[in-house]
Amino acid sequence: MSPSPPQLSPKELSAYFAFTEVSSLLRHSVEKQLKDAGQLSYVQFQLLARLGDAPGGSQRMTDLADGVVYSRSGLTYQVQLLEQRGLVTRAPSPEDERSTIATITDDGRGVLATVFPGHIATVKDLLFDSLTADDIEGLERVLTQVSAHLRANPPRSAGSRKKS
Amino acid sequence: MSPSPPQLSPKELSAYFAFTEVSSLLRHSVEKQLKDAGQLSYVQFQLLARLGDAPGGSQRMTDLADGVVYSRSGLTYQVQLLEQRGLVTRAPSPEDERSTIATITDDGRGVLATVFPGHIATVKDLLFDSLTADDIEGLERVLTQVSAHLRANPPRSAGSRKKS
DNA sequence: TATTGTTATACTCTATAACTATA
DNA sequence: TATAGTTATAGAGTATAACAATA
Numbered sequence: 361m362s363p364s365p366p367q368l369s370p371k372e373l374s375a376y377f378a379f380t381e382v383s384s385l386l387r388h389s390v391e392k393q394l395k396d397a398g399q400l401s402y403v404q405f406q407l408l409a410r411l412g413d414a415p416g417g418s419q420r421m422t423d424l425a426d427g428v429v430y431s432r433s434g435l436t437y438q439v440q441l442l443e444q445r446g447l448v449t450r451a452p453s454p455e456d457e458r459s460t461i462a463t464i465t466d467d468g469r470g471v472l473a474t475v476f477p478g479h480i481a482t483v484k485d486l487l488f489d490s491l492t493a494d495d496i497e498g499l500e501r502v503l504t505q506v507s508a509h510l511r512a513n514p515p516r517s518a519g520s521r522k523k524s
Numbered sequence: 525m526s527p528s529p530p531q532l533s534p535k536e537l538s539a540y541f542a543f544t545e546v547s548s549l550l551r552h553s554v555e556k557q558l559k560d561a562g563q564l565s566y567v568q569f570q571l572l573a574r575l576g577d578a579p580g581g582s583q584r585m586t587d588l589a590d591g592v593v594y595s596r597s598g599l600t601y602q603v604q605l606l607e608q609r610g611l612v613t614r615a616p617s618p619e620d621e622r623s624t625i626a627t628i629t630d631d632g633r634g635v636l637a638t639v640f641p642g643h644i645a646t647v648k649d650l651l652f653d654s655l656t657a658d659d660i661e662g663l664e665r666v667l668t669q670v671s672a673h674l675r676a677n678p679p680r681s682a683g684s685r686k687k688s
Numbered sequence: 689t690a691t692t693g694t695t696a697t698a699c700t701c702t703a704t705a706a707c708t709a710t711a
Numbered sequence: 712t713a714t715a716g717t718t719a720t721a722g723a724g725t726a727t728a729a730c731a732a733t734a
Contacts, residue, residue: 365640365641365644365645366641366644366645366648367644368644368647368648368652369660371657371660371661371664372647372648372652372660372664374664374668375651375652375660375663375664375667375668376647376651377671378664378667378668378670378671379547379550379651379663379667381671381674381675382667382670382671382674383543383547383551384593385593385671385674385675386543386674387547388593401700401701403701420715421715421716422714422715422716429548429549429552430702431702431703431704432715432716432717433702433703433704433705433716433717433718433719434701434702434703435716436716436717436718437701437702438701440717453715456710456711456714456715457709457710457711457715458709458710458711458714458715458716459710459714459715459716460715460716460717476529477529477530480529480530480531480532481529481530483532483536483540484530484532484536485677486670486673486674486677487539487540487543487670488532488536488539489673490669490670490672490673491666491669491670493535495666495669496533496535496536496539497535498662498663498666499539499543499662499663499666500535500536500538500539500542502655502659502662502663503539503542503543503546504538504539504542505654505655505659506542506546506650506651506654506655507541507542507545507546507549508654509650509653509654510545510546510549510550510650513649513650565723565724567724584692585692585693586691586692586693594725595725595726595727596692596693596694597693597694597695597696597725597726597727597728598724598725598726599693600693600694600695601694601724601725602724604694617692620691620692620733620734621692621732621733621734622691622692622693622732622733622734623691623692623693623733624692624693624694
């Protein structure tokens with residue numbers, strides 16, 4: 361289980377600390393903005409945004425769950441909340457009756473439109489304001505690569521069904 | 525309240541998406557590791573790590589709360605859990621009787637030592653494994669700058685106590 | 689009066705396991 | 712049998728407001 365403890369270089373350590381700090385503060389501010397502007401939790405916003413981008417404003421529950429890295433019960437819960445507010449509808453898939461298709465409503469798009477400008481402004485202010493165009497390009501390149509790396513190496517023991 | 529909605533360039537948008545994705549997946553994996561290896565929540569780990577680094581292994585509650593971006597009640601809750609497990613002690617400050625000083629115990633350092641290698645390994649695997657030394661250096665520089673920017677511009681309405 | 693910290697409380701979120709139904 | 716989703720439940724975490732004690 362613990363062969364030989366790897367180390368982080370000073371740069372890596374510093375980068376990691378900075379990353380966690382930026383992540384935490386940015387998340388905090390974004391959540392506050394979403395709640396203030398549209399009564400949305402971060403997850404709900406992500407779900408609406410994904411549905412808004414999807415063709416027809418629809419996606420299968422499972423696909424939604426994959427995108428947001430959620431347990432399916434958690435997704436059901438959040439989508440229920442959105443449905444109660446009339447921002448989303450649910451219906452069984454015509455192709456596969458086991459599947460549920462979630463679809464964003466006009467009201468849902470309305471909330472999204474209400475929330476979006478402030479969301480963008482927050483991100484721009486907090487994340488990009490102090491950076492040059494080159495910095496941003498580099499950040500984009502590196503983070504995209506890490507993201508791909510993470511998607512390629514999903515957490516080994518995280519989603520395991522049975523095991524022990 | 526909505527003067528002129530700013531926009532994100534394609535690069536910025538892509539960087540932001542990648543950032544949130546990396547942040548979410550990394551956090552997920554780290555939390556799982558900390559829980560598996562030492563029964564620690566992420567916040568508890570942060571608290572122990574800060575105390576472990578602090579001179580004498582001690583810090584005031586308020587200073588701890590500042591570092592972790594927490595409500596003070598939330599901090600009290602987490603420190604209570606750590607104290608119940610004997611990983612931390614609390615005592616009133618000699619200088620200012622209003623203050624409480626939290627101090628990490630030997631057991632606390634033990635848990636920290638148990639958890640640390642796996643924590644480092646997780647971060648290295650997930651965050652740095654796919655990057656070159658130059659990438660890491662650039663990432664460190666940019667994120668450190670953003671972090672400083674965020675610290676300089678604290679969320680306006682977030683932590684305000686008394687207000688008007 | 690202002691600051692430090694705790695408590696009481698209420699709420700949100702999340703995951704696990706059991707369950708239904710379709711394939 | 713395997714997959715998609717829901718439900719029931721239980722627990723962890725968080726914030727707000729009221730409170731006590733000290734400065």
